[in-house]
Amino acid sequence: MTMKISPQEFSQFSSFFYDRTGIFFDESKRYFVDKRLIDRMRATNCHDVKTYLTHVGRKASAQEMQALTNSMTVNETYFFREAYQFDCLVRSMLAEVAPRKRPGETIKIWSLPCSSGEEPYSIVLYLLEYWPEISIYDVEIFGSDIDTGILASAERGLFSRRSVQNLSPDLLQRYFQRADGDRWQLNTDIRQSVSFSHVNILDPGDLARFSGVDVIFCRNLLIYFDEISRRAAAEALHGCLAPGGFLCLGHSESMSRISNLFQVRRLPEATVYQRPR
Incomplete structure (x- = not known):
């Protein structure tokens, strides 16, 4: 049976999804949303949007809500994307963060959303390659996403040729193994250097374990x-940062138009946002 989503049903679904994730779909996303929503309706044997939303809204349907969220999120990334911010990390941000650390304290860096892992793994590679003090300080790197399927992919550390296109042959040789087809697998020690977790940025319960973070990469969310x-x-990101911690956004995003909680820092490599000390 052919399914179609009416304008009223699209509006109803958009409100439902927004209430639970904070992600808003307008009319320009109709084709993207309709296709994936119909796929989930068919998978659950629901023949109209109202029945499906009733099904997903039940507490017992948490698994379907996660499947829906996974299908509605876009994961477009690759290694060393917007690399000027990684340059800023190793040349400027860490130069302020590291001296504030007392013996035994850890530098915390968080990638949210981390998608299939290219961003947090890029941070690892940048620290190893371009930050001489990596041997002096303990660093914890976290990757989080709302999509559980993509987190499983991130933990596997298996990437397409397109994902690694910006990496030199030398980096590929030292940090990856050639896998099946035209894919590359990160070495085990690099994969184990990132802790991955499911997080909805608008859920205080999910964020409770993140505090005192020194640098957050929250790009294109x-x-x-x-x-x-x-x-x-x-406000959530501000609460997770340590005083003096830094926030990196995507190139088309600006915290100045959203909140006055952060200080704008125009560092030599990039504009970033800092929680005042």
Whole structure:
């Protein structure tokens, strides 16, 4: 049977999804949303949107809510994407963060959303390659996403040729093994250097374990939120940062238009946002 989503049903679904994730879909996303919503309706034998939302809304359907979330999130990334921010990390941000650490304290870096892992693994490679003090300090790197399927992929550390296209042959040889087909697998020690977890940035329970973070990479997430959700996300990120900690956004995002909680820092390599000390 051919299924179609009416404008009213699309609006109903958009409100439902927004309430639970903070992600807002407008009319320009109709084709993207309709296709994936119909796939989930068929998978659950629901013949209309109202029945499906009733099904997903039940507490017992948490697994389907996660499947829906996984299908509605976009994961577009590759190694060393917007590399100027990684340059900023090793040349400027860590130069301020590291001296504040007392013996035994850890530098914490968080990638959210981390998608299939290219961003947090890029951070690992940058620290190993371009930050001489990596041998002096203990560093914890976290990767989080709302999509559980993509987190499983990140933990496997298996990447396509497109994902590693910006890496030199030397980096590929030292940190990867050639896998099946035209894919590359990160070495085990690199994969084990990142801790992955499921996080909804608008769920205080998910964020409770993240505090005192020194640098957060939260790139190209806020563009999917409306003004209210952006402000809530900004407050959440501010709460997770250590005093003096830094926040990196995507090149088309600006915290200055969202919240006044952060100080704008125009460092030599990039503009970043800092929680005042």
